[in-house]
Amino acid sequence: MTPKGRQVSHIDAMPRIAVHYERLPVSGNSHWNGTVDHLPQYRGSPARQRFTLLHEFKHIIDHGACDRLYRDVTRRGVT
Numbered sequence: 693m694t695p696k697g698r699q700v701s702h703i704d705a706m707p708r709i710a711v712h713y714e715r716l717p718v719s720g721n722s723h724w725n726g727t728v729d730h731l732p733q734y735r736g737s738p739a740r741q742r743f744t745l746l747h748e749f750k751h752i753i754d755h756g757a758c759d760r761l762y763r764d765v766t767r768r769g770v771t
């Protein structure tokens with residue numbers, strides 16, 4: 693059965709995105725090296741990898757716009 697929805701391969705195929713697997717103390721993270729957004733992921737279940745990758749990809753999309761996007765969201769008691 694072919695999985696539905698966005699998969700790791702869809703994100704990894706995007707320009708300036710590099711998904712790779714490392715032994716990490718967290719599920720995943722993302723960082724920009726000036727050329728490419730690196731998305732190192734811890735190998736978990738396929739569902740966990742997909743969730744974490746899409747979560748980290750959202751951080752890339754949000755970067756620089758969090759104040760506008762989440763102006764009504766309270767963080768640690770501060771709006």
Ligand SMILES: [Zn+2]
Nearest residue numbers: 721747748751
């Ligand atoms: Zn996060």
